[in-house]
Amino acid sequence: MGLFNLSEARRDITVIATDLGVSGRQRVRDLWRWKDIGTVADEYTASVARHGVMLVRMWPAHAGK
Secondary structure, three states, X not given: OEEEOOOOOOEEEEEEXXXXXXXXXXXXXXXXXXXXXXXXXXXXXXXXXXXOEEEEEEEEOOOOO
16 A cells, blocks of 8 residues: 655554455555564554655464464
């Protein structure tokens, strides 16, 4: 998903899992930095620079991983 900040200041942008049609724990990866961010439950919040964009991937986190 793409997180877009069109404002003049850095902003926290929150994505609610159910808004995306997913539930349960999700793994998150920053696709531009090739970095795993971690696992989230119901929502993910990222701080995005002014006029910035962040591209992340979310997929189900399986038990034991």
